[in-house]
Amino acid sequence: MLPTLELAAKRKAQLYGYLEAIGQRLDLTETQYERARTSYEAVGTWLMESESQYLQDGSVSPHGSIRIQTANRPFARSEFDVDLLDVLPGISESSSPAAVKALVGDRLKENDRYRKILVEKNRCWQLQYENEFHLDVTPAILNPRCGNGGLLVPDKTLRVWKPTHPIAFADKFEARARLQPRYRIVKFAEARADMEGLPERQQFKGPLKRGVQLCKRHRDIRYANKDSSLAPISIIVTTLLGWSYEECVRSREYDHDLDVLMEAVRGMPNFIQVMYVAGQKIYVIPNETTAGENFAEKWNEDPRRAQAFYDWHENLVETLEEFVRAEGEDEVSVRLSEAFGGSVVEPVFAEVNRAVNAARAARTLGILGGAGLSTSVRAAPVRGNTFYGR
Amino acid sequence: MRRAYRPAGLSAAQQYNILRTANSFGGRGRLSRSSLVWFYSARPSAISRLYTMELKFQQGEFPQVIVRTPDLNALAGGKDLPHVYAQEPPRLCLFLPWTGEWNPQRTLVETMLPWSVLWLYYFEAWLRSGEWTGGGMHPPASPAREKSWQSMAAG
Numbered sequence: 001m002l003p004t005l006e007l008a009a010k011r012k013a014q015l016y017g018y019l020e021a022i023g024q025r026l027d028l029t030e031t032q033y034e035r036a037r038t039s040y041e042a043v044g045t046w047l048m049e050s051e052s053q054y055l056q057d058g059s060v061s062p063h064g065s066i067r068i069q070t071a072n073r074p075f076a077r078s079e080f081d082v083d084l085l086d087v088l089p090g091i092s093e094s095s096s097p098a099a100v101k102a103l104v105g106d107r108l109k110e111n112d113r114y115r116k117i118l119v120e121k122n123r124c125w126q127l128q129y130e131n132e133f134h135l136d137v138t139p140a141i142l143n144p145r146c147g148n149g150g151l152l153v154p155d156k157t158l159r160v161w162k163p164t165h166p167i168a169f170a171d172k173f174e175a176r177a178r179l180q181p182r183y184r185i186v187k188f189a190e191a192r193a194d195m196e197g198l199p200e201r202q203q204f205k206g207p208l209k210r211g212v213q214l215c216k217r218h219r220d221i222r223y224a225n226k227d228s229s230l231a232p233i234s235i236i237v238t239t240l241l242g243w244s245y246e247e248c249v250r251s252r253e254y255d256h257d258l259d260v261l262m263e264a265v266r267g268m269p270n271f272i273q274v275m276y277v278a279g280q281k282i283y284v285i286p287n288e289t290t291a292g293e294n295f296a297e298k299w300n301e302d303p304r305r306a307q308a309f310y311d312w313h314e315n316l317v318e319t320l321e322e323f324v325r326a327e328g329e330d331e332v333s334v335r336l337s338e339a340f341g342g343s344v345v346e347p348v349f350a351e352v353n354r355a356v357n358a359a360r361a362a363r364t365l366g367i368l369g370g371a372g373l374s375t376s377v378r379a380a381p382v383r384g385n386t387f388y389g390r
Numbered sequence: 391m392r393r394a395y396r397p398a399g400l401s402a403a404q405q406y407n408i409l410r411t412a413n414s415f416g417g418r419g420r421l422s423r424s425s426l427v428w429f430y431s432a433r434p435s436a437i438s439r440l441y442t443m444e445l446k447f448q449q450g451e452f453p454q455v456i457v458r459t460p461d462l463n464a465l466a467g468g469k470d471l472p473h474v475y476a477q478e479p480p481r482l483c484l485f486l487p488w489t490g491e492w493n494p495q496r497t498l499v500e501t502m503l504p505w506s507v508l509w510l511y512y513f514e515a516w517l518r519s520g521e522w523t524g525g526g527m528h529p530p531a532s533p534a535r536e537k538s539w540q541s542m543a544a545g
Contacts, residue, residue: 369414387526389483
């Protein structure tokens, strides 16, 4: 590669490396996943061992961000959310949602441990495992009008059932996340970040899943000191980025995953459907896997929510564009901290710094001339020196 | 048998020749009778700024590196630069004198040039965190020693 091209490739690899490293710090730990799984399996078993035939026939499965690995360690609180559906195929739509919800709640209350940590929410029951996670248990029944195996869950009034399909949604998202971008120059796209202490490419999660995590984290930072009831909800962020990512990957070639991610983020609002019904502006972000579920439902009740999405998105794009243009470790870290918070960004840079120092102490730290520090075998190890002076 | 004459170290002309022919930092310079200057540019990493340096070498004295652009003091926003002999223009402290880290048999290409890039790496990290993580030593604080240190550093 030409030297300027090589520098550009290394620069993108390093910038993307920071994003990936930040994403890895947002990931739930193996232990957190494992404990959540053990708990929801126990809850599932407890529900199925009920005397109620309806609950015996049910099955519990996780949905939401836990299912698609886009969950973040929570910001500014200690518990993360695990969403469970208790699908009860023996119950028909003519049953009252309130009664079905009560059936599940009563069974949970029969367990001493669950009763103590149980909190009733609008549409579900929440088990609050202190300092660990909140397990939301939502009852669901089969939707006879959905040819795709869709479900119905209680709406917030508990008077009617509303369509949903979190499982097909998750499968569709996973399929999109597996789509591989096409690169103009493979060698450019796959260049290694020439810096100690950044994750290796084979550990990367892929631009879509990482992108969702980063978008959600940016939202949490932006709403840290604001009324978070208006904050864009995760399912909207996930859906729009998924569609935008697919469109990018299917229609264009890119230099680098960093460019794919940037363009997918930029394109998110293009997938919001806006229509006018009787002079009123209606927003639709459908769950494409079932009929009748609109993730933007609440935007139509309160247009401030729509505005909040557009404001958040504009700020996200601006911050990321400044990050991509930034020169200097200090500038890059300032942009990243603005976007994702110093508490997750600073440790990433400190880790790189420690790795550089370890390589220097081991006399393996290379310098590739004017291109600087390098992990490449072509780079000459730096002789030992002591920075003197004030 | 008479001992062969051993020069004290590489001459300015020899150093200059190596800078011109075996130097992955690139750059250009001037050779005088017993001294040289060499201008070169480097980024400590791919996301870093491009810095331009001036290397000065006078036979029999310690070599010096001054950062010419960008303005490090402006970047530091009024804070004193760490590990420099002079704040303006910034002259970098790259080695501990009289310990052999630098000696006149060493080439500038394998010492001062990479050390300056390493210094710049820690400089950007210092801008980020306010901490110098590159290690090093500070000169003693007593005025008498300070004086000798300054004259020594000045070469």
